[in-house]
Amino acid sequence: MKLLxxxxxxxxxxxxxxxxxxxxxxxxxQALSLTDTPLTVHEAIEGGGKAIASLQRLADLAPAEPAAGADYWLDEAELEWGSCVTHPGKIICVGLNYRKHAEETKAAIPEYPILFNKFGNALTGHNEEVILPEVSQQVDYEAELVIVMGKQAKNVSKEQALSHVFGYCNANDLSARDLQMRTNQWLLGKTCDGFAPLGPYLVTADEVGNPNDLSIRCTVNGEVRQQSNTSDMIFHCDEIVSYISRHFTLMPGDIILTGTPEGVVLGYPPEKRVYLQEGDVVSVEIEKLGTLTNRMVAEA
Structure with missing residues (x-):
């Protein structure tokens, strides 16, 4: 099922x-007089399989031609989109998690997952404009697969890890490289306002299947910049969930950005680096998850 x-x-x-x-x-x-269905994305996440079944029932029973005044069918092209996960308790990110990306940036292959975080101010949705902060001249794109937790997870094994996942979505882990590299802590360059677009859909785990066998790509103004597969991850999704859960508890609605493949601006030779500019349109496309698109605008 695809939720949004x-x-x-x-x-x-x-x-x-x-x-x-x-x-x-x-x-x-309301039109079907059904009261046992989730009405927010977090109610759906926390409700798990029962909630998905309730939403599927709504979809199955919905008449193609609604009665007068029952305008429950929406035109996707006219939507104002929000982040497909609206209030994650934690936004956890994994750095340098694609082998070829580590190689392009001349970084050592990590022995353990490199973890950092973003905050809620970074969340935005599909088709929303992202402000390029005035304090940075080096904003980079990063196409990423996102794990959305569906069950509390503490000390889970790798074998059981994915059974705690509700679903997956696309993200663009936008990164102000000049701010990111200012100190040894990456946070400043990672969590500027709007620097974590999510969407367009939250796709349930059963529909996705193996999260480490999905094509992933990023385009800027239609030009392909990143083209890879999640199989190139150094630490796969089950390993990531298990590893994090051994150190702190993951809760329903928490999200994990799993790293980006090669092709980011930072991986180019210095003389060929052209960072994002006003008017650039960045799209992140992952197999089975749709395409997340955002336009960059200058800070007023």
Missing amino acids: TFIQNGQNRLGIKTDRGVLDAAKIA
């Missing part, structure tokens, strides 16, 4: 993507 967040009257609302279009979960539930 759209914004209406300033409020986040849950959408269900179907072959017939996007359903407003709250409105179709």
Whole structure:
């Protein structure tokens, strides 16, 4: 199942993507007089399999032609998109997790996952503009697969790790390299406002299958910059979840950005580095997860 967040009257609302279009979960539930269905993405995540079944029931029962006033079918092209996970308790990121990316940046292959974090201010949605901060001249793109936790996980084995995952989505781990490299701590360059677009969809784990066998790419103004497969990860998704859970508890709704493949601007020779500029359109496409697109704008 594919879920999404759209914004209406300033409020986040849950959408269900179907072959017939996007359903407003709250409105179709009201039209069908069903009260046991999740109405937010976090209710869906916390409800797990039961919640997914309830949402699938809504999709199956939704009439193609709604009654007058029951406008529960939405035109995807007209949506104001929100982050597909709206309030993660933790935003955890894994650095240098693709072998060829580590090689292009001339970094040693890490012995353990390199972890850092972003904050909620970095979240934004598909088709939303991202402000290039005035304090940076070196904003870079990073296409990434995101793990969305569905169950509490503490000290889980690698074999059991993925059973705690609700689903997956796309992210662009935007990075202000000049700020990131200012000190040994990467945080400053990683969590500027809007630097973690997520979406367009949150796709349930059963629909994705093996998360470490997905094509992944990034384009800037239509030009392919990154083209790889999640199989190139140094630490695969099950290893990442297990490793993190041995050090602190993961909760439903927590998200993990799993690293980016080769092709980032930082990996180019210095004389060929052209960082993101106003007007650039960046798209992150991952197999089975759709395409996340954002336009860069200068800070006013």
